[in-house]
Amino acid sequence: MTHVFDEALSLESAGSPGLVTGATHPAWANMVGPFGGVTAAVLTRAIETHPDVLGDPLALTVNYAAPIVDGPFELALNPVRTNRTNQHWIVELRQDGETKTTATAVFGVHRDSWADTEAVMPSVPAPEQLPRGAQEFPIWLSRFDLRFAAGPFPQTVGQASPSSQSLLWVRDAEGRALDYAALSAAADMFFPRIYLRTGQLIPAGTISLTTYFHASRAELEEVGADFVLGAASANRFSRGFFDQSATVWSRGGTLLASTHQLVYFKG
């Protein structure tokens, strides 16, 4: 049986390498349209499976320009520039001729180099020591097994926190192994930090999401279907927008991705 994530990533050629079609999947429904993470994953997968792709994802920026409605979509993929070791993409997701999402991506070839991880993995209890969060809504949340070590969803309206930090373990609820598409989705699993700071589930949504992929294929394989640790916090909230940054770690301490987003909110 195909996993619902792979079903959501299913794309078909629409006559030329630069044009593919897909459709939103009910298993990944958000409050309005699909979970932004699955859109990011679809964009990553579309580039990965383009016949001219060079190497692996290095950087992805997704701009959520307008709500995606349930149903089919079209992706226009433009490999604007291919260099010896890296490649630059512009992608647009359209529905009925209207651009709903734009993205740029850098793909490239890795090579051995000086290496070090300077960011520090937060110290938290193992996921087995933490209860699984009961997350049934929005629907996409139920696709993950989430274990919060800090900064869970506010449990009571008005329960404001002085910190916007969340620390949480996450894995696919049905044991699907991590790959670049799933890592693209995981980058958007951090609910808007404004919820924590105000204790209010006020309307908010990602407007721009950037992810830097640090994980090699071997490191992804080593994670497999195991939990990864996410750590997210915000910088500044002002005039209807805020930014939040996050890191995603393997249990063994490999920094798999760092990711940043600008979020709009009403309140």
Added chain:
Amino acid sequence: MTHVFDEALSLESAGSPGLVTGATHPAWANMVGPFGGVTAAVLTRAIETHPDVLGDPLALTVNYAAPIVDGPFELALNPVRTNRTNQHWIVELRQDGETKTTATAVFGVHRDSWADTEAVMPSVPAPEQLPRGAQEFPIWLSRFDLRFAAGPFPQTVGQASPSSQSLLWVRDAEGRALDYAALSAAADMFFPRIYLRTGQLIPAGTISLTTYFHASRAELEEVGADFVLGAASANRFSRGFFDQSATVWSRGGTLLASTHQLVYFKG
């Protein structure tokens, strides 16, 4: 007399609102081509002066796809989607028909909202208590008055630092006031963190730069030509790439921008 930064931002219409031309400026030369920050500034200014622009810059991602050579360039500006309060752009910088830089931008209208700055401004001596760095090369560095409180350029080859953090005050060397274009440029003033960690000035360059603009016009005006404080550090170096994040603060403690980049390096 026009400031050399404004000279570099000088653009001319090329017959339609979506096509403008400009040229690199010798005052902003980097080791190869122009300083990436001035390219980011040109992109910001081109959108700001487009007849259909909505509001102020919120997010900008610039992908440096290929070296820009000294001389004229063309910018293709596409306002892909305009909503009630925000607007999404795709921009390409071309020379002789070749795409050298791609960008996406989100512009928008601000409104009053709940507000807080959660990031903490680093505590450093005032710029007047720090010596001005002697930076004559690359040429663009001499356009700024830089005062390092921590993490200056390695003074001796091989002088590796355990930390990639730099803390520095910066202002325009000739007293030009800060605006969104200058803030776009300031986001790229942080030299590659690999220099600090290895003590080697190995070849390295920004491949993707994302900036979130927090400053309102009033906050920019309050800064005027004063110093702003930059704080930058890296997350992970591996297989020829690393990411670095930075914040830019007014002297009074306003977080003006947060910015992130992916950098390639050889070594």
